[in-house]
Amino acid sequence: MKRLLKRTALLAAVLLGCAAANAETINGAGASFPAPVYAAWTYSYNKVNEAKDQFNYQSIGSGAGVSQLKSGTIDFAGSDDPVKEKDLKQYNLLQFPMLVGGIVPVVNIPGIKSDELKLDGATLAAIFLGDIRKWNDPAIASQNPGLKLPNQRITVVRRSDGSGTTWIFTNYLCKVSEKWAKGPGNAKDVKWFRGTLGAKGNPGIANNVSKTRGSIGYVEYAYAKEAKLATVQLKNADGNYVSPTSATFAAATANADWKGAKDFRVELNNQKGADAWPITGVTYIVLKKDLNKTTAEKLFGYFNWCYSDGRKQASDMHYVPMPEDVVKLVQESWKAVK
Incomplete structure (x- = not known):
């Protein structure tokens, strides 16, 4: 029995070591608009993701974040200003909504x-x-x-x-x-x-x-x-x-x-509606379509967690999570990343 327990413990250690060996540090940067909830999400997800990947997000402003993504120094950018169509094409980028605030x-x-x-x-x-x-x-x-x-x-x-x-x-x-x-x-x-x-x-x-x-x-x-x-x-x-x-x-x-x-690309400012707040915006995630496959899969795993498990944190921090039908559209758009 003791020998079996030792073997089980050894196997667990080996598997844990393999996971740690394959772990990545995945870096994002950009908009300060969503930074409070992104900080909460990365902290929570880093504790539960089985691959032991470390996700980081630095609040440096939308413009600086997209610039760093274009230059290849980060894995994803946050932007409240939707990237122009010509830039999406020129730099082979994909953008999708993450939150409303x-x-x-x-x-x-x-x-x-x-x-x-x-x-x-x-x-x-x-x-x-x-x-x-x-x-x-x-x-x-x-x-x-x-x-x-x-x-x-x-x-x-x-x-x-x-x-x-x-x-x-x-x-x-x-x-x-x-x-x-x-x-x-x-x-x-x-x-x-x-x-x-x-x-x-x-x-x-x-x-x-x-x-x-x-x-x-x-x-x-x-x-x-x-x-x-x-x-x-x-x-x-x-x-x-x-x-x-x-x-x-x-x-x-x-x-x-x-x-x-x-x-x-949706504008929510000055919308009709008895209770509508007039200055409402979407915050986006921006990725390169030629992102490394392994990194892309890890990012999509993280974003899926944000859309599901992270919804309550977003609501508690006064953001509006994306509706489920919009999340499905977003997930379909990920097929463009190859």
Whole structure:
């Protein structure tokens, strides 16, 4: 019996050693928008995957992540700005949606609590254009009767790096402000008015808004919750002021045509719907189609785990997991990786 136990233990050790010997370190980088849940996912999956592979994700911004993928220094990229069709073709890339989340304006105004301040899209754009400079401006005051607004200068905090979060935010501003559309426009990095405060990543904006009285910035909702920042109510396409929640983010996806969207390129900003949050975005995973077969299989195993076992973590962190019918479309798209 002892001899049998020793042989069993030895066999287990050999098998464990083989798994460890074949283990890979698989690296991803990019968008800070999904970084909180990606960190939770990689930590959880690294503890349960039988191959003992180590998955890592570095939050460096969408633009930097896609650039590193193109140069071959990482295995997958995260981007909130869908990669352009010509770049997908030129660099032989595949992209697919991983999560949906909300971009929220956050403020630091003395005496104003979370979701007390109401803004419509035109007013938000005017603030970020520098056309509205004080918190008690008539355009703000008219939407907030009874709210005591200070005669305080507005400090605009914006991203200093190429950012998918900025792409989603400026895409929305283009839809609600003709002046914004003809001026700064929609991009990962735009020309801001002089006097704004630049910060790197969602954490950088959250940190600067937290310590700057009179400031306003924009972050993915999980960062606002983590930093305990005051969010605002926004007027949506149906004319309703809504607060940012997982439910209002999900409401913005109700009419999304994932099946008909080429390369899953879906815009969720300013969607119709009584409860729809107006600044809602998709965050994508981007891969090379000529990815090593073994690495590809391990990545798909990880992503399948994220779509299934990781759903609860995503929901708990205020993201919206992809619907099951969309996951099936994504899994079908993986056949392009050879």
